[in-house]
Structures are given as structure tokens and as C-alpha cells.
Amino acid sequence: MNKQLALMLAGGILSAGVLAAYAAEGKPEDTVKYRQSVYNIIGWNFKPMGAMAKGEMPFDAAAVARHAQYVEMMSKALPEGFAKGTGPDAVKNTEAKAEIWTKPAEFDTKLKDFQQEAAKLTEVAKGGDEKTIKAQIGKTAETCKACHKEFRKD
């Protein structure tokens, strides 16, 4: 069943499209709150996986499988959180850099890298092989860091 879900996710049932498709709707602050909520849920689920990968927490394949699904789904939910008009010029309390909107193709690539590695994590989590899963947790975390480095304020 997990494989089918992964295929459906890969098939774009939950695809949120490309960044450019989103125009600002409603208050920019609401969009910022939305994307911060999405990142919060990603972090909530990634934290135990990161701890497992580092050996700071006992490895639990079933827990990884569950967390990975949420991370993958939230990766699909991210693009609509970056609608035009919701950058640091429009709102306070955002760590999002203006470059997200001035270099949309680059940001989109980084976002897709994350979506792809998160999807792979859901995939390998089904296999249950600890070494493979831990390696993929690391690869996924790298895509987080790569995007934050370029597009998030310190």
C-alpha cells in the first residue's frame, strides 16, 4: 500500500504546481503564517528522523515511515506559501529572503530537490533497511540546508 501512495504522490495528486502559479490572495501575513506552519510540521517530523540518523535515538522504521509521509506531503504544500507579494518587502517576521521572488527558477529547483528527496525517503522507508533509510534522511536534510543557505535569513 505504501508503494501505491508513493506512486500517487509522485504522480502529482498532491502536487501544488510551480511557484509562479501562485498570486497573492488574502493578507500576506496569512500566507507567511501558512508557510511557517508547513515548515513547523516538517521540522516536527524531521527532528526525530534526524536524531535517529545520528544515532541519538533508537531507530524505528515504522516511525520513520510515518514521519516521512508527513514531510513529503508538506513538501507539496510549500509552493502556495510563497505567493508573490509575501516577501520581506511586504511583511515583517519572515526569514524568507527577497531572492525567492527575484530568482524564482533557482528557488523552484531547490524546492523540487527537497520534494524529490522527501519522496525518495518515503519510498526507502518502506523497505525498512536501516542503513539506506538513514542515508536518505541525510540526503533529504541536505536539500533543506541547501535551500536555507541561499534563501533563508540567518
Place this chain on the structure above:
Amino acid sequence: MNKQLALMLAGGILSAGVLAAYAAEGKPEDTVKYRQSVYNIIGWNFKPMGAMAKGEMPFDAAAVARHAQYVEMMSKALPEGFAKGTGPDAVKNTEAKAEIWTKPAEFDTKLKDFQQEAAKLTEVAKGGDEKTIKAQIGKTAETCKACHKEFRKD
């Protein structure tokens, strides 16, 4: 494919178990932030569906199908946001009432009502019938209100 996903969700792949299973881990504030994030994403996705049901926004079956999936998934993500030790006696800035933890069976029932109606919404959204979908949006919203009335501060 949507049907398969719904079946998998119903089958508990993403089930977050019962409330009692969650003990407080980490800082209570982090758990509060997590559950508020989950509710924020539910609200973000429910808002356009509510507007469509009320005729304030053009009906879009594909959009409902997408939003409904996120609402359903987030309904499964809620229980771990109500770990013991994260109530109003432990943290500020929460609208959660103490009754959530003093009447866990009642809260669990309300939460499950929401999960069930949200799952049905994903299901009927596949059919594409506007009248049926709008009615189910209303039914799902009622489960939100029923829980808020009893367990959320005004």
C-alpha cells in the same frame, strides 16, 4: 487513484493513534506550536471550501479534492499535538481547554468525528457532485464547531 489513497488513509497508514498514547516529549511550547500549525493548515485549506459551500466563491471540484486531502491528513496529525502536559496549566498562549485532558474520551470522540467526516469529504470530492460535496463540507465544518464549542476557549 484517489479511492486507493482514501482507503489507505482509512486503513490507518497515517493514523496517529489515540490521544492517550501521547506523553509529553520535549518542550510543551513546541507541542502547542505544532498543533497550532496543524490547525492553521486545516484552516488554510478549509477556508476556500467553506466559501465555495456558501456560494461566495466559484465551485471547483479539483480544488476541493486537493484541499480535502490536506485537511484529512492534518486531522490524522492532530492527536500528537495534544500530549499530556501541554494544557493551559502548563503553557500560555493556548486556546485549548483543560477539559481536553480531564475528559479525554469525550475529546477523542470529537476528534474522531472530525477525522471521519474529513475522510468522507475526500471520498465524495472524488465523485465531483457539487451538491454532495457542498453538503459534506458543511458536515465536516460542523464537527470542527462541535469540538471548538466544548474544548476551545472563546
